[in-house]
Amino acid sequence: MSPRADTADYRQLFLDDVPFLDLRSPGEFVHGAFPTAQNLPLMSDQERAAVGTCYKRQGQAAAIALGHRLVSGAERERRVAAWCEFARGHPGGYLYCWRGGLRSQTVQQWLADEGIAYPRVSGGYKALRRFLIDELEHSLKRxxxxxxxxxxxxxxxxxxxxxxxxxxxxxxxxxxxxxxxxxxxxxxxxxxxxxxxxxxxxxxxxxxxxxxxxxxxxxxxxxxxxxxxxxxxxxxxxxxxxxxxxxxxxxxxxxxxxxxxxxxxxxxxxxxxxxxxxxxxxxxxxxxxxxxxxxxxxxxxxxxxxxxxxxxxxxxxxxxxxxxxxxxxxxxxxxxxxxxxxxxxxxxxxxxxxxxxxxxxxxxx
Structure with missing residues (x-):
């Protein structure tokens, strides 16, 4: 069976109550999430803040390097194990981060290293949220x-x-x-x-x-x-x-x-x-x-x-x-x-x- 592709079909994701692996930080998740989402973050709130500061001061390459240093060793193994467990338990699910960018791609690669091909939501949480805001207006008109x-x-x-x-x-x-x-x-x-x-x-x-x-x-x-x-x-x-x-x-x-x-x-x-x-x-x-x-x-x-x-x-x-x-x-x-x-x-x-x-x-x- 060929790997499932990344998707931007937000409507079908919500119609099917698809399980979501939410990679955002705990603070992002608490602010807003979806009923079928489970939060297994790539970075803690503190780690994300440190990487964000590094990005502003030193650029993307330095921020990526810092992220890899912060999430390494036994802690990385623990987080990867949790993602693998989710992926195996929810074979029809998708993962996302805030915009479907670097955090999603990183976790996709780490899962692939474990032999698991797991698709992501293009545009991430931001695109899903925007879809629901617009769709509520359309639904109310109908x-x-x-x-x-x-x-x-x-x-x-x-x-x-x-x-x-x-x-x-x-x-x-x-x-x-x-x-x-x-x-x-x-x-x-x-x-x-x-x-x-x-x-x-x-x-x-x-x-x-x-x-x-x-x-x-x-x-x-x-x-x-x-x-x-x-x-x-x-x-x-x-x-x-x-x-x-x-x-x-x-x-x-x-x-x-x-x-x-x-x-x-x-x-x-x-x-x-x-x-x-x-x-x-x-x-x-x-x-x-x-x-x-x-x-x-x-x-x-x-x-x-x-x-x-x-x-x-x-x-x-x-x-x-x-x-x-x-x-x-x-x-x-x-x-x-x-x-x-x-x-x-x-x-x-x-x-x-x-x-x-x-x-x-x-x-x-």
Missing amino acids: ARLVLISGRTGTGKTRVVTALERALDLEGLARHRGSSFGHLPEGQPSQVDFENSLSIALLQLLARGDGDTVYLEDEGRLIGRVALPEKLVKQMQSAPMAVVEESLEQRVEIILQDYVVDLARRYGESHGAAAGAELHRERLLEGLDRIRKRLGGERHQRIRGLMQQAFTVQSATGDTAAHRAWIAVLLESYYDPMYNYQLSRRSGELLFRGDRAAVVAWAGAQ
């Missing part, structure tokens, strides 16, 4: 967005995840989209979020079963990551399907998502005792963040109910007491806010019903 709207607690995310032609913005942002939506695993960087969003939309539209894309009605921010401005603008006039559920049902959904499920997640990531305390702290911090909008008296009332509920939960394991603060918060804060936000939407109302009805309606379109 897509017919339909918002899944509704009051807080109606289970909009449950509707989105039940639909085949849907984009889960909160899933991509790893956040539940409210002041209380922080998850233990943390959020991606802004660039990572944008990359994942563009890839997900590209893949969805490439399926060939239409251009309608359902997504949850969101604000500009999901936690600390921002939706692209063009997406925000398009959402403001997109048609809507509104999910309606009783207050009792909504309280139950909030209880399950923000109390029961979050408690489990924090327990799994931090241990039972530390997780329970961190869960309590994070919900109280979320409430404190909206204190000005709640007003001092209402904030203190809800905070007291929340603290009491956590005290009962800690002593007995019973989460039922949380329903009290959830109900007050929904009726006195989130419902008026939803009414205001809905008044600012100009999109057509296509359908209204409970979760099951909205899922059935969307599935029949």
